[in-house]
Amino acid sequence: MGSLATHLSTFLFLFPIGLRRLLCSSSLYLQNPSHFRSKPWFLSHHKWKNVDLYALLVALPIASFSDIFLFLSIPGDPTYRFSFIKQSAVILLFWALLILIILRESVDTPLINESFLFLLAGISFVVDYWMSESGFTGVSSIVYELLGGLTLVCACSCLYLSIWPAAFLAEFFLGSGITFKGTWMLQAGLSLYTDVFVLKGCGKMSVLPGQDKADVKCDLKEDSLRGIALMNLLFIGHAIGVLVIVFGSFCLLSSNQNLRYGEASGRLLAELESDPVLRPPLPELEMD
Template sequence: MASLATQFSTFLFLCPLGIRRLLCSFSLYLKNPSLYRSRTWYFSEPTWKNIDFYTLLIALPFAAFSYLFFFLAFSGHPTHRFAFLQQSQVVSLFWVLLILIIFRENFDIPENFIFVFAGIAFLVDYMMMGQGITGIGGVVYELFGELTLVCAGSCLLLSIRPTSFLAEFLLSSGLVFKGTWALQIGLSLYTDAFALKGCDNILMSLAQQGLTDIVKCELEEDRLRGIALMNLLFIGHAIVVLVASFGLFGLLCRNRNLRCGEASGPLLAELESMTMQMHPLPEFELE
């Protein structure tokens, strides 16, 4: 249940974050495509609308401490024990990222530096993800790692070219995808109700013995079928996230009232200054 709770928490953190980025980046792009510039975080006025940011700012230190506590209390196999320490370090990196974003809003910190730091944090997450897990679990976490690489590459590209709407789209939709796939991992690997046919989920008591395959299949045919099913589910998640993202973009094109409120901070001031210096440009609309 601890693993299921971890994956479900990841889903609750990443999906709203990715959807918010999609909504705000689409809204900012539709306002004036020629002046579009990605942001490390899309702050809004009034302050209470940024409750998701401050929730993460408070929740991530608790999550990092929880992983550290499990590392100190868990007396099982070293591979599983040190996984808690690695996760604590990864969560701490993203908490530092939020601190840097706050400093960015109040001090003159280069925005590309924050994107580089975010990319490094995703790369560290990728290197530590699913270590020591083999079999079906290894395949599932490998797919999860590929999504993390997409987010890392998008952040590094935005550090070089912050006007890249494609990179922002990949980052935002990648966060949503990571959230839904984390939920799928929790259901498929850590529950009996959604267990793969012919396979059993290994309990933590067995993991303490040093087993690295968290899903045990009696027959090779069951294992191969399970891998094929997880690959098919991954493709299904990709299609759903892509269609939902395009649907959101089309909806915002047709209905201005649904667009995200005006962002605040240095970017908004820069955008308004550039708009005053140039001739007004018509809004991009889909007929």
Template sequence: MASLATHFSAFVLLFPIGLRRFICSSSLYLKNPSLYQSKAWYCSETKWRNFDLYSLTIALPIACFCEIFLFLAFSGHHPTYRFAFFQQSAAIFMFWALVLLIIFRENIDPLNFNEGFVFVFAAVSFFVEYSVIGKGISGLGGAVYDMLGALTLICAFSCLYLSIRPCSYFAEFFLSSGLVFKGTWILQLGLSLYTDVFGLKGCKKMSVWPNQDSAEWKCDLEEDALRGFAVMKLLFIGHAIAILVLSFVLFALLASNCNLQAGEASGPLLAQLEHVLIHPGPEIELE
């Protein structure tokens, strides 16, 4: 249950943050695509609406201390886990430092950090997280966690690209969708690998087996293992399609909402056209 609780708590953090980031960035992009600039965090004017940002400053240190406690409790029993929990706590600490950096920049900003530096620090945090994903897990379980590592790399490279070109909405789209995807896939891993109720047929939940130092996803037969891995790959594709459809639906709703608020079509090209029609230039005489 501890593993399932960890995966569920990660879902509770990642999914709303990624969804909120997608909605805020898409709304900002639809208002004026030519002036769009991605932000490290889309803060609201009122402080209480930034509840997710300030809640991370409390949740992440608690998670970091829990990982350190597990490191001290299990490092002596399983040598493979000796540094796994410590490395995971270091990754969580990196994201906590990122949250503090965003808060300082938005409110205090004593060192005048720019958005590019914040995105680079976020990319480094994702790379650190990638280095510890699936640590101490072997066999088919490690292969399934490699899919989660691929999503983490997408977020890392998106942050690196946004540090160079903050006006790229596609990089912002991959970052926000990657966070949502990470949240749903972590929840899927928690249900499929760490529970018997939602587990796969013929496979047992992830655990440390006797005479082994690493956790492994065991199945009764080789056919069950191959079928279970194929089902997980199919679920991964299903998550990707569902998130892509959700992104398109949300983007369409935001676009229609912007059109209703504007009352009519708007944009820089239309503004130039209206200026030409209202203030026409000198007539061109044909010889």
């Protein structure tokens, strides 16, 4: 969380993932609501439609090692620089989760089932929350507390889906939470780490003298309070924007079947058709 580049790259990771989950899950739900079942990752039979997953497999370890390099190269307070190591560990944890997802699709093993993957995803989000809850004060602490709340929403959704994968509402909160995390990370990077979008009366993020915490430099206490109020207002604005995107996408998918993601007519329905327990009963025909 130590630079604009870190926040921008996180936005580029999270926002497309969250939006993709929303489109895929909504397509599956609209196809057959009574037989909806969430997936750790909505894979497609067409390999080119899974390019985002393979891109993450390459990008996440690069991002993790970049954080380690920043920790070793940036001088200053070791407590603040330690945030790069914590972020690197979280990235590697999610990278391991993606590897397990691919392994689950490649090898049919009962040891790695979907409930276990959702449980691991929930634990990963909890670790992400725990790793990022300290090291900031003032305006920046409010920004990252709001981000931590979104992380907990994702964690609770994953844990609930590990028990009840048919809960579309939990999947809805998971996709929306990931999308919201992406947009809020971009906002945090712009507001805390740039001179162009810096809060009025405040400077960029820096380590406070004689402390082990970081915050934006504000000339007056009133500037700091105004900054906190503005960030809370921006958070509400982001929430409204994400809701507009989510419900707008759902309405478009429900009104036009051609816009629905291809997975809705692929793997899940094939599983339903091959499973006599999940397959809906055929209507009985009466003969005169």
